[in-house]
Amino acid sequence: MRKQIVAGNWKMNNDYVDSExxxxxxxxxxxxxTTDVIVAPPFTNILAVTNSLKGSSIAVAAQNMHYAESGAxxxxxxxxxxxxxxxxxxxxxxxxxxxxxNETDALLAKKVDTALAHDMRVIFxxxxxxxxxxxxNENEVVASQIKNALFHLPASAWSxxxxxxxxxxxxxxxxxxxxxxxxxxxxxxxxxxxxxYSSALADEVSILYGGSVKSANAKExxxxxxxxxxxxxxxxxxxxxxSAIVNSF
Ligand code: PGA
Numbered sequence: 001m002r003k004q005i006v007a008g009n010w011k012m013n014n015d016y017v018d019s020e021x022x023x024x025x026x027x028x029x030x031x032x033x034t035t036d037v038i039v040a041p042p043f044t045n046i047l048a049v050t051n052s053l054k055g056s057s058i059a060v061a062a063q064n065m066h067y068a069e070s071g072a073x074x075x076x077x078x079x080x081x082x083x084x085x086x087x088x089x090x091x092x093x094x095x096x097x098x099x100x101x102n103e104t105d106a107l108l109a110k111k112v113d114t115a116l117a118h119d120m121r122v123i124f125x126x127x128x129x130x131x132x133x134x135x136x137n138e139n140e141v142v143a144s145q146i147k148n149a150l151f152h153l154p155a156s157a158w159s160x161x162x163x164x165x166x167x168x169x170x171x172x173x174x175x176x177x178x179x180x181x182x183x184x185x186x187x188x189x190x191x192x193x194x195x196x197y198s199s200a201l202a203d204e205v206s207i208l209y210g211g212s213v214k215s216a217n218a219k220e221x222x223x224x225x226x227x228x229x230x231x232x233x234x235x236x237x238x239x240x241x242x243s244a245i246v247n248s249f
Contacts, residue, residue, distance in 0.1 A: 002206045005229040006246045007038035007123060008236025019045040023052045025239030037246050040091055043077055047085045061089035064097055067110040079118040089121040095168045105148030116157050123162045130169035143192050155197050163207045164231040170211025172233055179220045182209045186226035215244035222248050
């Protein structure tokens with residue numbers, strides 16, 4: 001059975017005080033559920049958040065990391081730095097990293113390899129831009145993003161991979177893919193995996209939807225058979241909304 005996952009990507013929001021406050025509110029709202037819950041704070045707060053969540057079932061993810069083990073990469077953070085503070089999940093390939101920091105599929109493939117070499121779980125993001133969808137090219141774009149960054153992996157690596165389909169036109173815009181659009185794309189992604197590997201493997205990979213998921217629309221999106229949860233941006237900054245999304249399964 002593949003896992004249901006709700007992950008909150010705080011992006012460049014929440015200083016130390018805000019982070020601690022949000023975590024304490026999240027813990028008040030959080031009840032044990034079968035859904036895996038993850039929060040991704042900024043690096044400066046990752047240790048504090050990890051410590052505050054000790055003993056709870058909420059996991060912590062990094063929003064990014066470098067592919068190198070260590071060295072002269074000013075401003076960057078390595079996999080072993082993350083695992084040394086108890087962070088074993090990393091978001092890679094977010095569209096904001098691709099757009100503003102020039103992250104390419106080839107670079108992301110290297111980051112994925114490093115994360116897996118450190119036994120980390122990867123939440124791998126991808127998705128088409130509005131122009132791609134208008135041109136009817138969304139399937140080709142998504143398939144090539146997955147293929148270029150992930151299809152060099154052996155089947156055994158996929159137990160550590162979570163996919164997050166995030167159409168760029170729906171991120172932070174208030175514009176959401178309809179539940180049917182999400183389902184169609186998720187089914188296409190699963191078929192792409194089945195064709196490359198096997199349908200047994202494809203059935204086991206969790207595919208999250210991201211892009212303006214809110215407490216008001218999460219239930220309908222999560223009810224789709226190939227949608228296994230969400231990667232939440234804006235609504236993850238509010239404990240009540242985020243917890244309501246977690247409880248939308
Ligand atoms: P959003 O962001 O929920 O604010 O649209 C989603 C994301 O970027 O992961």
